[in-house]
Amino acid sequence: MRTKLVICDLDGTLVDTAPDIAAAVNYALAGEKRPSLSLGQVRNLIGEGARATVAKALAQSRAHVQPDESSRLAERGAMDRLMQAYACYLLSDRASDSTVYHGVSSTLAALHAAGVKLALITNKEERFAYPLLKAHGLQRWFDPIVCGDTLAARKPDPIVVQHCLERHQLRPEHAVVVGDSGFDVAAAHAAGVRCLYVDYGYGGPNVPAPDAQLHAFAELLDHLGFDEQTHHVRSFT
Incomplete structure (x- = not known):
C-alpha cells in the first residue's frame, strides 16, 4: 500500500529545540x-506542550526549596x-x-517532489510553533499544521x-506518523496509522511498540522506498 501522507512531529523530530526551551525555562x-x-533535564520534560514543560520544571526545582516556599510557588x-x-x-x-x-529539509523536499503530502502534529502551542517553523523555512511544507x-x-x-x-481524504493505511515520543506512537496507533520512531529525539531509545525505528530523519526515504537521487518512488510500503 503506497504511503500518500507523512505526518511529522516537530520538537525532537524535525528541530532540536531543547537549547532554546531550556534557556526559556531557566529564565x-x-x-x-x-x-x-x-x-x-529539560530535554526529558519536552513533549506535552509548554505549560506542562514549565510545570514539570517547577516540580523539579521544588526539591531545592523549603515547603512553605514550595506551596507559594504552586499557586496559580x-x-x-x-x-x-x-513565552517572553x-x-x-x-x-x-x-x-x-x-x-x-532535503527529505521533506524529496517527499514533496514525489507527490507525498506532508502534515505536522505538535503539542507545541500555535504561538510558539508558527514562528519556529517560519524561522527555519519549514512552514511551507505542511498542510495541515495541527498544534x-x-x-x-x-x-x-x-x-x-x-x-x-x-484534510487529505485518505484512509489510515495510506499514512505514516514520524515522531520521537510515546505520544506520537499512541496517537498514530489509536488512529490506525503506522508510526516510525526517531531515536535521536527527546523520547530516548526505548519507546514501546513503534512500527519501525529510524536513527536519522533521512532514513525515512529508504523506509518508504524512495530514491532521493532520482526522485523516483520505488515501492512505498
Missing part, C-alpha cells in the same frame, strides 16, 4: 529565584508568571539556538492524526 525559574535545570499566580516569562524569552530574539536536524491548541485535544489523542487524514 522563568530565575525570575522566581529558583535554581536552573541542565539541558539534559506563580505558574502564570512563569509562563509569561517563558522564547518569542524574543534571544531564542536562536534551535537547529533543524540533519537531512530534514497543541488547534483542536479540542492534543497528542496522544488520535483526533490530531484523524484531522490530517480527513
Whole structure:
C-alpha cells in the first residue's frame, strides 16, 4: 500500500529545540529565584506542550526549596508568571539556538517532489510553533499544521492524526506518523496509522511498540522506498 501522507512531529523530530526551551525555562525559574535545570533535564520534560514543560520544571526545582516556599510557588499566580516569562524569552530574539536536524529539509523536499503530502502534529502551542517553523523555512511544507491548541485535544489523542487524514481524504493505511515520543506512537496507533520512531529525539531509545525505528530523519526515504537521487518512488510500503 503506497504511503500518500507523512505526518511529522516537530520538537525532537524535525528541530532540536531543547537549547532554546531550556534557556526559556531557566529564565522563568530565575525570575522566581529558583535554581536552573541542565539541558539534559529539560530535554526529558519536552513533549506535552509548554505549560506542562514549565510545570514539570517547577516540580523539579521544588526539591531545592523549603515547603512553605514550595506551596507559594504552586499557586496559580506563580505558574502564570512563569509562563509569561517563558513565552517572553522564547518569542524574543534571544531564542536562536534551535537547529533543524540533519537531512530534514532535503527529505521533506524529496517527499514533496514525489507527490507525498506532508502534515505536522505538535503539542507545541500555535504561538510558539508558527514562528519556529517560519524561522527555519519549514512552514511551507505542511498542510495541515495541527498544534497543541488547534483542536479540542492534543497528542496522544488520535483526533490530531484523524484531522490530517480527513484534510487529505485518505484512509489510515495510506499514512505514516514520524515522531520521537510515546505520544506520537499512541496517537498514530489509536488512529490506525503506522508510526516510525526517531531515536535521536527527546523520547530516548526505548519507546514501546513503534512500527519501525529510524536513527536519522533521512532514513525515512529508504523506509518508504524512495530514491532521493532520482526522485523516483520505488515501492512505498
